[in-house]
Amino acid sequence: MYWDKKMETLKTADLKEIQLKRLKKTLKQVQNVGFYQKKLADAGINPSSIKTLDDITKIPFTKKQDLRDGYPFGFFAVPMKQIVRIHTTSGTTGKPTVVGYTRNDLDAWSDLIARNMTMVGITADDIFQNMVNYGMFTGGLGFHYGAEKIGMTVIPSATGNTKRQLEMMHDFGVTTIHCTPSYAMHLSEVAEENHVSLGSLKTGLFGAEPWSESTRKMLENRLGITAYDSYGLSELFGPGVAFECQERDGLHIWHDCYLVEIIDPQTGEHVADGEHGELVVTPLVKEAMPLLRYRTGDVTMLMEDGCLCRRGKKIARITGRSDDMLVIRGINVFPSQIEHVLLKIPEVGNQFMVYIDKINHLDEMTVEVEINREYFSGELADLANLQRKVVKELRDALELRTTVKLVEPGSLPRFEGKAKRVIDRREKE
Ligand code: DLL
Numbered sequence: 497m498y499w500d501k502k503m504e505t506l507k508t509a510d511l512k513e514i515q516l517k518r519l520k521k522t523l524k525q526v527q528n529v530g531f532y533q534k535k536l537a538d539a540g541i542n543p544s545s546i547k548t549l550d551d552i553t554k555i556p557f558t559k560k561q562d563l564r565d566g567y568p569f570g571f572f573a574v575p576m577k578q579i580v581r582i583h584t585t586s587g588t589t590g591k592p593t594v595v596g597y598t599r600n601d602l603d604a605w606s607d608l609i610a611r612n613m614t615m616v617g618i619t620a621d622d623i624f625q626n627m628v629n630y631g632m633f634t635g636g637l638g639f640h641y642g643a644e645k646i647g648m649t650v651i652p653s654a655t656g657n658t659k660r661q662l663e664m665m666h667d668f669g670v671t672t673i674h675c676t677p678s679y680a681m682h683l684s685e686v687a688e689e690n691h692v693s694l695g696s697l698k699t700g701l702f703g704a705e706p707w708s709e710s711t712r713k714m715l716e717n718r719l720g721i722t723a724y725d726s727y728g729l730s731e732l733f734g735p736g737v738a739f740e741c742q743e744r745d746g747l748h749i750w751h752d753c754y755l756v757e758i759i760d761p762q763t764g765e766h767v768a769d770g771e772h773g774e775l776v777v778t779p780l781v782k783e784a785m786p787l788l789r790y791r792t793g794d795v796t797m798l799m800e801d802g803c804l805c806r807r808g809k810k811i812a813r814i815t816g817r818s819d820d821m822l823v824i825r826g827i828n829v830f831p832s833q834i835e836h837v838l839l840k841i842p843e844v845g846n847q848f849m850v851y852i853d854k855i856n857h858l859d860e861m862t863v864e865v866e867i868n869r870e871y872f873s874g875e876l877a878d879l880a881n882l883q884r885k886v887v888k889e890l891r892d893a894l895e896l897r898t899t900v901k902l903v904e905p906g907s908l909p910r911f912e913g914k915a916k917r918v919i920d921r922r923e924k925e
Contacts, residue, residue: 499614499646500607503752504806511808514752516549518780525786528573531566532788552755552778557764557789560593563731568594571785579784584632585730586914592632595730596784602641604781605733608750609642612739615748615805616724618672618699620647625665627675627683628704629913630654634734635704639674642736648672655912658683662692669696674726677707677715678915681846684718694719701726703735705914706816706832710839712744714846725813731790732779738811746799746810753781756811757789758798761818769798769809774818793817795830822852822918824859827896831918834863837893843871843882847908854922862899863890869905 498504506514523543526532536542539556546552563571572579580599584592597605618624624643630636630652643650651668653661661683664670675683680702687694697719703726712723727747728735737754738747749756755778758767767773775792795815803810816830823829831850838844845866853860865886870876879902886900 497614497617499611503750504611504615506752506807508807511751512549515755515780518752519546519549519552519755519778522778522780522782522786522788525573525783526788529571529786531562531570549755552757552789553766555788557776557791558787559791560731560793563593564591567591569596571787572596573786574598574784581637583634583637583730583734586633593731595634595733597733598783601733601781601783604753605638605736606641606645608733608736608753609639610645611750612726612736613642613646613648613672613701615739615741616699616701616722617742618646618648622648622671622699623651623669623696624648624672624674625651625653625661625668625670627653627655627661627673627679633704633913634728634730635674638728638734638736639701655679658686659690662687662690662694665694665697666692670694671696672699672701673697673721674701676704676911676913676915677702677711678705678911679913680715680719680723681711682910682912684715685846688718697721699724703727706814706820706830706835708832708836708839709813710836711846714839727794727811727814729792729794731785731787731792732777733782737777741803741805743803743805746803746812748803748806748808749811751808754779756798756809758796759791761791767797770800772797772812772815775811775814793819795821820918822850822861822920824852824861824896827894829861829894829896833894834890835917837889838863838865838886841886841889843867844886845905847910848917849908850918852918852920852922859922860899861896862901864901864903864908866905866908867902872902872904 578598579596581597583595626639628635700721700723715723724740726735726739728737738749740747757776758773759776760767761774775794775796777790778788795818796811799810816832821828838848845868847866849864851862890898
C-alpha cells in the first residue's frame with residue numbers, strides 16, 4: 497500500500513543522496529530570505545560549506561519567534577505572484593504565523609497526505625468526511641486535496657452541528673473520518689446518546705493535538721474504527737509530516753521531504769535514539785517558505801526499532817509541546833499523561849479540565865473529571881471512594897498530589913477543534 501513506492505522505500509544510501517541534494521537546493525532557496533542571508537552570513541556559512549548531511553549542525557536553529565518577527569511575509573522566498581495560498585497558525589499568543597505555498601508546494605503537500613492515507617489502506621473506494629475547520633487552519637484544505645488526489649469521495653463537512661455530522665456519516669455510508677481526537681470523543685458521545693449506528697465506518701484519522709493510547713482504545717471501541725495518529729504543523733505545510741502505519745507503533749516521518757533531528761531543548765545538542773527531546777526539522781521540498789533547522793517545540797523521540805513496511809526511523813507519538821509542559825512543584829507533567837491515567841479508569845467519562853493555581857506559594861493542581869452517568873448517581877455511585885481512587889491513580893503515575901473533583905456527565909466544555917483542557921492561573925513571573 498504505497499502512494500509513491502520509490503520514495504517511500506528508498507535504500508539508505510539513495511535516501512541520503514536525495515536528502516543532501518535537496519538540502520543544498522534549500523540552502524540556495526533561503527538566500528532569497530533576508531533573515532537567512534543575515535543569519536547565515538553572521539554564522540560564516542555559505543551553501544558550499546555544507547558538504548555532508550552531518551554539516552547541518554553548523555547551521556543555526558530557526559525559532560517560532562523568528563517567524564513571528566517576520567510577520568506577515570518576511571519568510572517568503574518567492575515573489576508574491578508565485579504564492580497561490582496563505583494559511584496562518586492560530587496565534588493564541590500575539591500575531592499569528594503566516595505560511596505561504598506555491599503551486600508546487602500544494603502539489604507536494606497533497607502527495608504527502610495521499611501517501612499517509614494510502615499507507616493505512618484507504619483507497620478511491622472510500623467515502624471521507626473531513627470534520628475540521630476549513631479556514632486558515634491547515635487541517636481542512638490539507639486533507640481535502642490529499643483525499644481528492646487519491647480519488648476518494650470527499651465530504652467537506654467542516655466543524656459544527658454534531659447531529660448533522662452523524663446524520664451524514666450514516667446516510668452517506670462514510671468509511672473514513674478526520675478530526676481532532678477531542679472532537680471524535682464528543683462525536684462518539686452524541687452518537688451513543690442518539691443511538692446513531694455507524695456501521696459503514698472503518699477508519700479514523702486523528703491529530704492536531706496530543707492524545708493518548710487510552711483515548712485511542714476508547715474511540716476505537718465506541719466508533720467501531722481503527723484510529724491512526726496524524727502529525728504536522730503549518731510551518732511544515734500542515735498535516736502530513738508524520739503518520740502511523742497499520743502497525744500503529746510510532747509514526748513514519750517522510751525522510752525524503754523532512755530532515756529530522758531530536759535535540760535537548762536546553763543545550764541544542766542531539767539526543768540518542770530512544771531518548772525524548774525536541775523535534776527539529778529542515779523541510780527539503782518547500783519552495784515558498786523554506787526553513788532551516790526549525791524548532792517545532794514538540795517533544796518526541798526517534799524510535800530504535802525499524803518497521804517492516806517502510807525504511808527510516810519512526811518518531812514516537814508526540815507527548816506535547818515543550819512549552820505545554822507543566823511544572824508543578826518541580827515535577828514535569830504533560831497534559832497527555834493526565835489524560836492517559838484518567839481514561840484508563842472505567843468509571844471516568846471522557847472529559848476533564850485541569851486548573852493550576854498558586855496557593856500560599858505552592859503550586860496546586862485541580863483536576864475536574866466527568867463521571868459516567870451510572871457511577872455518578874444511582875446504585876453504583878460511590879463518589880467518595882471513586883474520588884480517592886482517581887487521586888491515587890494520578891499520584892502513582894505522576895508522583896504528584898492533586899485535588900480531584902468529580903463532576904456530572906455533560907458539564908465540562910466540549911471542543912470542535914484543538915482542546916484547551918489546561919488553565920494555568922498562576923501569575924507569570
Ligand atoms: O495542527 C496541522 C494538523 C492538522 C496536524 C490536522 C494533524 C491533523 P498547527 O495548527 O500549526 O497545525 O499546529 C501544529 O499541533 O506543533 C503540535 O504541537 C500539535 N500537533 C499536531 N499534530 C499532533 C499530533 C496542525 N498528532 C501543532 N499529536 C504541532 C500531538 C500534535 N500534537
